[in-house]
Amino acid sequence: MESITAVKGFKDVLPPETDKWRQIEMTAHEVFSTFGFKEIRIPLIEKTELFCRSIGETTDIVEKEMYTFIDRGEESLTLRPEATASVIRAYLEHALHAAEAVTKLYTIGPMFRRERPQKGRYRQFHQIDAEILGPDDPRTDAELILMLIHFLGKLGLRNLNLEINSLGCAQCRPAFREAIISFLRGREEDLCGDCRRRLSANPLRVFDCKVETCAEIVALAPLLPDFLCGECRGHFEKVQACLSLFDRPFRLNAKMVRGLDYYTRTTFEVTSEFLGAQNAVVGGGRYDHLVRDLGGPDIAGIGFAIGFERLAAMIPQGVADAAVQGPVLFIAALGERALETAFLLCNRLRMKSIRVEMDHTGRSLKSQMKRADKLKSRYTLILGDREISGNKAVLRTMQTSTQEEIGLDCLEETIIELAR
Numbered sequence: 001m002e003s004i005t006a007v008k009g010f011k012d013v014l015p016p017e018t019d020k021w022r023q024i025e026m027t028a029h030e031v032f033s034t035f036g037f038k039e040i041r042i043p044l045i046e047k048t049e050l051f052c053r054s055i056g057e058t059t060d061i062v063e064k065e066m067y068t069f070i071d072r073g074e075e076s077l078t079l080r081p082e083a084t085a086s087v088i089r090a091y092l093e094h095a096l097h098a099a100e101a102v103t104k105l106y107t108i109g110p111m112f113r114r115e116r117p118q119k120g121r122y123r124q125f126h127q128i129d130a131e132i133l134g135p136d137d138p139r140t141d142a143e144l145i146l147m148l149i150h151f152l153g154k155l156g157l158r159n160l161n162l163e164i165n166s167l168g169c170a171q172c173r174p175a176f177r178e179a180i181i182s183f184l185r186g187r188e189e190d191l192c193g194d195c196r197r198r199l200s201a202n203p204l205r206v207f208d209c210k211v212e213t214c215a216e217i218v219a220l221a222p223l224l225p226d227f228l229c230g231e232c233r234g235h236f237e238k239v240q241a242c243l244s245l246f247d248r249p250f251r252l253n254a255k256m257v258r259g260l261d262y263y264t265r266t267t268f269e270v271t272s273e274f275l276g277a278q279n280a281v282v283g284g285g286r287y288d289h290l291v292r293d294l295g296g297p298d299i300a301g302i303g304f305a306i307g308f309e310r311l312a313a314m315i316p317q318g319v320a321d322a323a324v325q326g327p328v329l330f331i332a333a334l335g336e337r338a339l340e341t342a343f344l345l346c347n348r349l350r351m352k353s354i355r356v357e358m359d360h361t362g363r364s365l366k367s368q369m370k371r372a373d374k375l376k377s378r379y380t381l382i383l384g385d386r387e388i389s390g391n392k393a394v395l396r397t398m399q400t401s402t403q404e405e406i407g408l409d410c411l412e413e414t415i416i417e418l419a420r
């Protein structure tokens with residue numbers, strides 16, 4: 001019978017890669033909580049309207065990439081393509097804004113977009129997402145970016161490119177919109193079908209079109225930062241000044257608009273040449289109207305999403321290996337009575353938080369010793385029926401290859417002592 005494989009664009013994460021994932025998650029928990037963030041866990045499925053209203057009807061994500069279905073209750077539901085909209089939905093639904101003036105939340109989990117799968121791009125991928133809701137001052141933007149760079153640094157990643165831009169606000173965007181529309185109108189013929197269609201509805205989206213001819217046109221287009229109003233310019237300059245205080249290099253990228261409609265003012269991306277074509281590892285930005293647009297009060301926000309798979313690809317496996325320890329003890333049991341004793345001892349020690357392994361099949365001593373070596377066990381306990389009759393066992397220290405006999409009566413205490 002033909003075997004069943006995973007769905008295209010959905011991939012398994014196997015050990016030892018999972019050790020790396022856990023290492024990344026633990027670092028995120030540690031760093032984010034130091035900066036005052038609390039974890040939130042949100043559903044994978046939301047009402048479709050949540051994403052249409054937040055990400056934007058004319059974005060690639062909403063137009064082409066969402067996994068949307070009508071459930072048995074005749075409701076249109078969507079597997080979340082990103083986390084920000086869900087975090088804000090939960091923030092409003094549970095009135096978290098009423099409890100605190102500043103809410104810092106983070107969440108880690110899978111997202112779903114039906115993109116063309118390739119290296120670094122999957123249909124189910126994972127993100128580490130952090131959001132600050134409440135303040136709109138530039139120090140908040142800088143603080144979030146600094147936390148991000150610090151987090152990446154803690155994982156050993158230093159030679160990354162941080163690019164920032166400002167997308168302005170409701171005051172300055174209309175003038176830019178006019179300028180970009182009149183620039184593109186003269187070149188309509190050369191735009192792809194999508195961009196032609198989006199031209200008047202959402203001209204900013206032409207900036208993130210992946211078609212080459214559109215990219216060539218955009219290279220000559222007017223730039224958003226030239227249209228910023230005084231307040232937005234002041235905000236952006238202050239963000240840069242705050243980042244400079246910490247000696248974190250960044251580059252201004254006037255063409256970075258990000259693929260979601262809700263961004264205002266500061267946007268940023270972290271890229272790495274190491275990743276090849278799909279080189280963005282983090283994307284983020286400010287969204288000062290999203291909470292209001294989702295039916296809440298006028299509360300500002302800023303956040304980022306780190307691509308887990310791309311982040312993991314940049315971290316050498318050795319980093320995680322060092323953190324993962326082998327067992328303290330491997331019990332090589334030979335014979336039925338020995339297996340019984342080993343089974344008891346093994347699981348009693350595990351319940352005392354000591355890492356112990358054994359082989360239930362009673363294979364030859366040689367092959368069990370090989371396994372102990374492979375697992376990098378610190379000690380091996382050799383237990384045969386003859387040893388049991390003599391009320392003793394042989395304890396081998398793997399690094400020095402020395403052996404000693406220990407009495408069965410004090411076996412458990414001896415191992416607990418050694419494991420300390």
Ligand code: AMP
Binds near residue numbers: 115120125127283305
């Ligand atoms: P976005 O939510 O589009 O701003 O993306 C934020 C980050 O998520 C990107 O910088 C990528 O690292 C990651 N990402 C987005 N889409 C995918 C995908 N289809 N596969 C893998 N990672 C992705």
